[in-house]
Amino acid sequence: MRHVISLLLENESGALSRVSGLFSARGYNIESLTVAATEDPSLSRMTIVSIGSDDIIEQITKQLNKLVEVVKVVDLSEAGHIERELMLVKLRATGKDREELKRLADIFRGRIVDVTDSTYVVEMTGDPAKLDAFVEAVDSALILETVRTGVAGIGRGDRILKV
Amino acid sequence: MAISGAEIVVKCLQEEKVDYLFGYPGGAVLYIYDELFKQDKVRHVLVRHEQAAVHAADAYSRSTERVGCALVTSGPGLTNAVTGIATAYMDSIPMVIISGQVPTAAIGLDAFQEVDTVGITRPCVKHNFLVKDVKDIAPTIKKAFYLARTGRPGPVLVDIPKDVTAARCEFEYPATVEMRSYNPVVKGHQGQIKKAVQLLLEAKRPMVYAGGGVILSDAADKLQKFVQMLGVPVTNTLMGLGGYPATDKLSxxxxxxxxTYESNMAMQYSDVLVAIGARFDDRVIGNPTHFGSVPRKIIHIDIDPSSISKRVKVDVPIVGNVPDVLDEMIRQLEATTERPDADALEAWWKQIEEWRRRDCMKFKNSDEIIKPQFVVQKLWEVTKGDAFVTSDVGQHQMWAAQYYKFDKPRRWINSGGLGTMGVGLPYAMGVQLAHPGSPVAVVTGEASIQMNIQELSTCQQYRLPIKICNLNNRYLGMVRQWQEFFHGNRYSQSYMDSLPDFAKLAEAYGHVGLRVDKPGDVEDAIREAFKRKNDLVFLDFQVDPTENVYPMVQGGKGLTEMILSSEDL
Structure with missing residues (x-):
């Protein structure tokens, strides 16, 4: 099962490596990991996407909680939540492809943020499946490079992760 | 008045009432050593290898209820210490290790004696710190001691660059520690405890399985009261020996x-199993699928939530400090007249007595050759079961655990989790310093003892009258045993050739050495050793090289699939 784990941790050097070290040392899987400081600069917020059985996810959350710098851990996928990821895609855009790619980007509510006579850079946000779908929809020969941030997640409504 | 970072370090140790600091000097810690020189509250013990410093500090902690403390220099000083740190981490021993680091400006430049200490030790400490500002030294050391001893204890490392120890600031030792991200649970959940007590009262075949957590949390008295109130059988793990008196009939x-045969059978066939400060280790329950194949309810008391339901699913998890939870369970038991069904309990004990009659610890003694088990038995008799016993790792460790009946906690000091050969002698140093005047014995083998033999020199310097019982079988015994069982008697690299004359070696270090060849001389030799109150005595027992440790549950097998003797092979 795919889980989205969100945590607040002390914004200190080394905290990220404690988390990533934990995953590699115990053989847990990381699909993606994003981290940045929060509105309170002493805290970082991290979103980890991991795939594992319920037992493993339970161990992951317990082990994360055990890290001294981790303040709070929540498995967002236990209830309603929103996931968003940012992707930048550089596409070869020449001839009739230019119009087609523009139309496709519009359909996916992407924005073209850089244009040359032969390339576009498309910026797109959404849940990971939507980004996958866009990549699928574009002729693979036209994709020059892609870069994705990994998922950032937040709970819906009253689910608040705060100190 | 501003003082140097080095002086602050020493003042912090004084504030923490550190009486012994085990260490080894080097470039990055010179300022700290200079400050140590100027005072006499913190006594420094100079070892001969940093690994031994950490082991000695670890054993100092294991044999008391205090935080052990070690000091090493940067680079190789630290890497030598890593085995000691990992050993303490696996057994949850509260320790603070202070390491020197190259000056702040040199970090990351591959400076002389530089390693990424925080990176290297991260997976084997409870927490670690790199102190970059002299103002942070005191609060960081305060936090280190607090983290080491609270919650699930463990080693904490503080890495301090040389320039930070030279920089100056005002010293103030914080009175308290506040950490929003660290709040260990102490009291267990009331509802869960109630459920557990109810389950126990309804049990027909109850069993208590107590681990190292009972020792670490100083809960032996409470465990004894709890077990005796219920009259239920109790088993103590390798790390938990002494948590309940081994000579008591309920043990x-x-x-x-x-x-033992009876313990493993009872673990398997109990209907309610109470695990207290234990973690269902692979060396304890064998194959988890086999263990889970019979129905039983499990109550698990542990301070570390991640220990619960890690290898075995439990029915009633109780996260909390063992003595607090036991107190509450005892209180609830005292408040009720209900007791487990007497007839069922009697039948359960009858079954256990039947298992006991297999007498799984019997061994064939000999008049010709010394049996290692016999040496441990005699050690137990001569010391009246009241010595501190450390061991190394291997067959001798298991025989010491099996044949020395520990009635008190913190008397049995060994590396259970990491299984570190070479701990025995430095462990005995830490114990002897913590308990001057008490008998301290090392049960070791000719292979393990050579892994830290240089510490005989430290023992001479500090006049530590340790008694070393070397069960010399000329083999890496446990390796040889596995090769005999599983590798067609091909004793690949397990024969210990070119051994030194240990008695003479001990003498060369200024100690007393004695070689013992005959079973008839064993007891006298041990008596003689303990009579020499001021001498370290190295007893080199020439024991049967073919002896194996029984019972044995082979790796991957179920707990009840035991080999009881060579006849079962």
Whole structure:
């Protein structure tokens, strides 16, 4: 099962490596990991996407909680939540492809943020499946490079992760 | 008045009432050593290898209820210490290790004696710090001691660059520690405890399985009261020996790979199993699928939530400090007249007595050759079961655990989790310094003892009258045993050739050495050793090289699939 784990941790050097070290040392899987400081600069917020059985996810959350710098851990996928990821895609855009790619980007509510006579850079946000779908929809020969941030997640409504 | 970072370090140790600091000097810690020189509250013990410093500090902690403390220099000083740190981490021993680091400006430039200490030790400490500002030294050391001793204890490392120890600031030792991200649970959940007590009262075949957490949390008295109130059988793991008196009739001895027949059978066939400060280790329950194949309810008391339901699913998890939870359970038991069904309990004990009659610890003694088990038995008799016993790792460790009946906690000091050969002698140093005047014995083998033999020199310097019982079988005994069982008697690299004359070696270090060849001389030799109150005595027992440790549950097998003797092979 795919889980989205969100945590607040002390914004200190080394905290990220404690988390990533934990995953590699115990053989847990990381699909993606994003981290940045929060509105309170002493805290970082991290979103980890991991795939594992319920037992493993339970161990992951317990082990994360055990890290001294981790303040709070929540498995967002236990209830309603929103996931968003940012992707930048550089596409070869020449001839009739230019119009087609523009139309496709519009359909996916992407924005073209850089244009040359032969390339576009498309910026797109959404849940990971939507980004996958866009990549699928574009002729693979036209994709020059892609870069994705990994998922950032937040709970819906009253689910608040705060100190 | 501003003082140097080095002086602050020493003042912090004084504030923490550190009486012994085990260490080894080097470039990055010179300022700290200079400050140590100027005072006499913190006594420094100079070892001969940093690994031994950490082991000695570890054993100092294990044999008391205090935080052990070690000091090493940067680079190789630290890497030598890593085995000691990992050993303490696996057994949850509260320790603070202070390491020197190259000056702040040199970090990351591959400076002389530089390693990424925080990176290297991260997976084997409870927490670690790199102190970059002299103002942070005191609060960081305060936090380190607090983290080491609270919650699930463990080693904490503080890495301090040389320039930070030279910089100056005002000293103030914080009175308290506040950490929003660290709040260990102490009291167990009331509802869960109630459920557990109810389950126990309804049990027909109850069993208590107590681990190292009972020792670490100083809960032996409470465990004894709890077990005796219910009249239920109790087993103590390798790390938990002494948590319940081994000579009491309710004790079934040790469980697991080399545990007793009755303990393993009772673990398997109990209907309610109470695990207290234990973690269902692979050496304790054998194959988890086999262990889970019979129905039983499990109550698990542990301070570390991640220990619960890690290897075995439990029915009633109780996260909390063992003595607090036991107190509450005792209180609830006292408040009710209900007791487990007497007839069922009697039938359960009858069954256990039947298992006990297998007498799984019997061994064929000999008049010709010394049996290692016999040496441990005699050691137990001569010391009246009241010595501190450390061991190394291997066959001798298991025989010491099996044949020395520990009635008190913190008397049995060994590396259970990491299984570190070479701990025995430095462990005995830490114990002897913590308990001057008390008998301290090392049960070791000719292979393990050579892994830290240089510490005989430290023992001479500090006049530590340790008694070393070397069960010399000229083999890496446990390796040889596995090769005999599983590798067609091909004793690949397990024969110990070119051994030194240990008695003479001990003498060369200024100690007393004695070689013992005949079973008839064993007892006298041990008596003689303990009579020499001021001498370290190295007893080199020439024991049967073919002896194996029984019972044995082979790796991957179920707990009840035991080999009881060579006849079962």
């Amino acid at each position: 079934l001895g040790m469980p697991g790979m080399h545990g």
